[in-house]
Amino acid sequence: MREEFRKEMALLQETLTIQAKAAATAMSRAADSLRDANLGLAEAVIDADAQIDFLERNLDEMGISLLARQAPVASDLRTVVSALRLASTLERMGDLARHVAYIARGRFPQTATDGSAYDLLTKMADEAAKAGAKMATLVQTQDMSLAAEIEQDDEVLDALHRQSFELVLNESNNLTRQDVVDVVLLGRFLERYGDHAVSVARRMTFLVTGLTPERDSSAPGTEEEMLGRLAD
Numbered sequence: 001m002r003e004e005f006r007k008e009m010a011l012l013q014e015t016l017t018i019q020a021k022a023a024a025t026a027m028s029r030a031a032d033s034l035r036d037a038n039l040g041l042a043e044a045v046i047d048a049d050a051q052i053d054f055l056e057r058n059l060d061e062m063g064i065s066l067l068a069r070q071a072p073v074a075s076d077l078r079t080v081v082s083a084l085r086l087a088s089t090l091e092r093m094g095d096l097a098r099h100v101a102y103i104a105r106g107r108f109p110q111t112a113t114d115g116s117a118y119d120l121l122t123k124m125a126d127e128a129a130k131a132g133a134k135m136a137t138l139v140q141t142q143d144m145s146l147a148a149e150i151e152q153d154d155e156v157l158d159a160l161h162r163q164s165f166e167l168v169l170n171e172s173n174n175l176t177r178q179d180v181v182d183v184v185l186l187g188r189f190l191e192r193y194g195d196h197a198v199s200v201a202r203r204m205t206f207l208v209t210g211l212t213p214e215r216d217s218s219a220p221g222t223e224e225e226m227l228g229r230l231a232d
Contacts, residue, residue, distance in 0.1 A: 005070050009079065012062050016083050016090075019055040020139035020200070022048065023090045024132035026097035027193055031125035033104040034186070037111045045101035052094035059087035075210075082207040086139070089199050093132065096193045100125065103182055112182045117167060117175065121183065124160045124190040127153065131197040138201060142208050147201035151213075157194035161187050 026045050033042035063084040066072060072080055103112050111118055131153055138146040164187035167173055168180050175183070202213045 005066075005072075008062065008066055008070075009072075009076060012059065012066065012080065012083050015055060015059055015062065016086060017136075017140045019052060019059065019087060019090045020136040022052050022055065023093040023097065024129075024136035026052065026094050027100070027125075027132040028129040030097040030100040030104065031122070031129040033101055034112060034125050035122045037104065037108055039105060039108045042101040042105040042108070046098050046105070049094050049098040052091055056087045056091040059083055063087075078207055078210065082203055086200060086203055089196050089203070093135075093193055093196045096189045096196070097132075099189045100186060103186060107182070112186065113179055116173065117179055117183050120160060120163055120167060121186050121190070124157060124164070124187065127157045127160065128190045128193045128197075131157070131194050135197040135200050138204055142204065144205060144208060147205050147213075150197050150201040154194045154198050157191055161191040 026048060029041045029045045032038055033045065063080050066080050070076075106112075113121060131150055134146050134150050134153070137143065138150065164183050168175065168183050205211065205213045
């Protein structure tokens with residue numbers, strides 16, 4: 001019975017790694033489709049999102065089954081609960097990459113934007129793809145140095161996101177209405193992808209160490225946290 005339990009736990013972790021890699025690949029391809037107006041890549045990202053969703057459902061079923069049948073304790077329980085939460089976050093990362101790909105596909109054969117807006121958004125997309133790659137490696141290797149890097153790198157994405165608002169509000173840029181919509185949406189999708197990578201990093205830190213990472217008390221926090229404070 002115990003050997004079977006270990007096999008199921010190993011399968012759970014393996015499936016989580018597969019989903020993490022899929023979410024990272026989705027953003028990497030979405031970034032390329034945005035940069036190069038590559039219709040084939042954009043459609044590949046959109047089509048592949050169904051597999052990320054399928055993996056989430058699989059992980060949910062495996063996790064719930066393990067909790068119900070095996071009643072894991074200590075680190076095993078932490079692994080199962082973390083996997084359930086990580087699966088949901090990774091599914092959302094796949095959705096965000098798909099949203100980027102939708103915009104790239106919708107503007108084909110042109111790029112979504114040009115000029116300074118193009119430069120800014122492709123840089124954001126590259127940073128998001130880098131975060132995704134580190135996130136997938138972290139899930140696979142549990143290398144905690146990557147968790148710290150993801151947290152630090154997210155500051156770059158946040159700064160670029162702020163620049164996107166400055167770009168939109170600067171009337172001298174002469175952006176069309178479509179440009180404004182694309183900059184705002186793409187900036188949001190890419191910034192949130194980075195936030196979710198940070199969420200994965202923090203969850204992996206808890207999984208490995210059993211400790212919840214400390215957060216900067218001066219930071220505004222996520223929208224969910226801010227809404228929670230308002231509700232208190």
